[in-house]
Amino acid sequence: MRNPDVVVIGAGFGGLAAALRLAELGADVVLCETLRYPGGCASTFTRSGYQFEAGATLFSGLGDGQLFSKWNDKWDLGVRFDPLDPLVELRTNQWSLAVPPDPKTFVRRFGELPGANPEALSRFFGTQRRVADALWKLFEDPTLLPPLNGSSIVRHLGRSLSYGPVVRWMGRPLSDVVSQHGLGGWQPLRVYLDAVSQITVQASSAEAEAPFAMAAVDYFFRGTGHVHGGIGSLAWALTEAIERAGGTVLLANRVRGIHREDGVWRIDTRNGELRAETVVANVLPHSLSGMTKPKMNGALRDVEASVESGWGAAMLYLAVDSNAVRGPEAHHLQLIDDDSAPFVEGNHVFCSVSAANERERAPAGQRTVTVSTHIPMRKLIGLDAENQEAYVAAVQNRMRKTIGQRAPELIDHATFQMTASPRTFARFTGRHLGYVGGVPRRVGLKHYRPRALWPREASPGLYLVGDSVLLGQSTLAVALGGVRTADQIAARG
Numbered sequence: 001m002r003n004p005d006v007v008v009i010g011a012g013f014g015g016l017a018a019a020l021r022l023a024e025l026g027a028d029v030v031l032c033e034t035l036r037y038p039g040g041c042a043s044t045f046t047r048s049g050y051q052f053e054a055g056a057t058l059f060s061g062l063g064d065g066q067l068f069s070k071w072n073d074k075w076d077l078g079v080r081f082d083p084l085d086p087l088v089e090l091r092t093n094q095w096s097l098a099v100p101p102d103p104k105t106f107v108r109r110f111g112e113l114p115g116a117n118p119e120a121l122s123r124f125f126g127t128q129r130r131v132a133d134a135l136w137k138l139f140e141d142p143t144l145l146p147p148l149n150g151s152s153i154v155r156h157l158g159r160s161l162s163y164g165p166v167v168r169w170m171g172r173p174l175s176d177v178v179s180q181h182g183l184g185g186w187q188p189l190r191v192y193l194d195a196v197s198q199i200t201v202q203a204s205s206a207e208a209e210a211p212f213a214m215a216a217v218d219y220f221f222r223g224t225g226h227v228h229g230g231i232g233s234l235a236w237a238l239t240e241a242i243e244r245a246g247g248t249v250l251l252a253n254r255v256r257g258i259h260r261e262d263g264v265w266r267i268d269t270r271n272g273e274l275r276a277e278t279v280v281a282n283v284l285p286h287s288l289s290g291m292t293k294p295k296m297n298g299a300l301r302d303v304e305a306s307v308e309s310g311w312g313a314a315m316l317y318l319a320v321d322s323n324a325v326r327g328p329e330a331h332h333l334q335l336i337d338d339d340s341a342p343f344v345e346g347n348h349v350f351c352s353v354s355a356a357n358e359r360e361r362a363p364a365g366q367r368t369v370t371v372s373t374h375i376p377m378r379k380l381i382g383l384d385a386e387n388q389e390a391y392v393a394a395v396q397n398r399m400r401k402t403i404g405q406r407a408p409e410l411i412d413h414a415t416f417q418m419t420a421s422p423r424t425f426a427r428f429t430g431r432h433l434g435y436v437g438g439v440p441r442r443v444g445l446k447h448y449r450p451r452a453l454w455p456r457e458a459s460p461g462l463y464l465v466g467d468s469v470l471l472g473q474s475t476l477a478v479a480l481g482g483v484r485t486a487d488q489i490a491a492r493g
Ligand SMILES: Cc1cc2nc3c(=O)[nH]c(=O)nc-3n(C[C@H](O)[C@H](O)[C@H](O)COP(=O)(O)OP(=O)(O)OC[C@H]3O[C@@H](n4cnc5c(N)ncnc54)[C@H](O)[C@@H]3O)c2cc1C
Pocket: 009, 010, 011, 012, 013, 014, 015, 032, 033, 034, 035, 038, 039, 040, 041, 042, 054, 055, 056, 057, 058, 059, 060, 253, 254, 255, 256, 282, 283, 287, 313, 372, 373, 428, 429, 430, 431, 436, 437, 438, 465, 466, 467, 468, 472, 473, 474, 475, 476, 478
């Protein structure tokens, strides 16, 4: 039996980041992953000769000085980050908008759409950027998040003026900010913000907590790019960095249970037992509650309830004729069929097309495409098994219809198709019932409570990381959360 300092359960980006940071800080860390490959919802899997990104496709934190870029340099990961221009192209029935990498060009281009008021639009994005700048500085330097020490309090005081616009919009929906700038009736802005908010803070602009949503609107402009070879190549590179830093990565090694015994944790895995004082669990709170003995008696119930207010995903994985697709670069299309209906259940899809020169991802002359849409889990769970299957199939058909309307090149020239559902995510990544994408940031002051701001230990020496807890909701956010948790563990010695 091995006795490392820390066992990390799950090699999603939350677990990978926590393990790498712990190893960097000198801890003897063992990372156990149930699958044969790392990355979880942000992995690349192989099927029928194609390599598909499983869920996440648009990566941030790749800019100079940002987390993944720093690790790429420090550990010589050799991962290639390709810039994107446009970052994303949004297509509706009336207009389309190619989002360029420069935010000023973006606002100018947006102001050229029919019916725009460029001055009001510029003022709105000015407010949005001030809030985003204040919050991204916190995200990028999580030492500023609780628990605070003397130095972080002094730095907060130095920044207090920049928090003014954040405080002003706390507890209000993003749509209030739009109305305040006189833009409430302008359809393109509402559609753009609904589309971006749905894929980031997991709520429409009328529902989304304004400061979080305004920060998320900046997601495209914060070191966003394409990971050459698929997002999984970064996950694999991080596993190698963990091993070079002295840690151990055990793939195909499911953790079956963790038991508190004599003041330490006994971790029962597929390939034997481990004992450690500290466990970092990169799984949903439901899974952690289920595997922990003695039972935690509802200690994570509030986190579980937040997850249950969220979403599942329906997926299409396509291969297409490379010549039918726009340009040779990797690119992303956000497609909306009916802009007056909610941007879920196939009415709104996010499509990510691989680059022509990613030869390993598809046979010559073909490209792979990952397409996702949101599934409201309460609705799905309310159906019996037979109707669940029919409902998911109907959503997948709706996805095909939306693609057919807005990007027919992807469906008319498809050479291969396969589908996935919440059940697939539950089966492969162990996500309870297939909840994915993190906790929706719906309007409310609850997001700022100290309990919500930083996860306490679920039990002595047992920490939860990943998209159910802060920072949550994207590969970069879960990785930053993993780093912060590792720092907290190391600080306790
Ligand atoms: C369809 C979709 C599209 C998305 N698009 C984007 C995007 O474009 N950009 C972006 O940044 N984010 C995106 N996201 C969100 C992003 O993928 C997630 O927020 C992030 O990857 C979650 O990481 P995690 O570490 O919290 O969890 P996970 O990725 O779920 O990782 C958990 C890991 O734990 C493993 N595991 C589970 N149980 C056990 C066990 N018992 N023992 C050992 N291992 C176990 C799983 O196999 C998995 O590898 C998307 C998500 C989805 C579903």
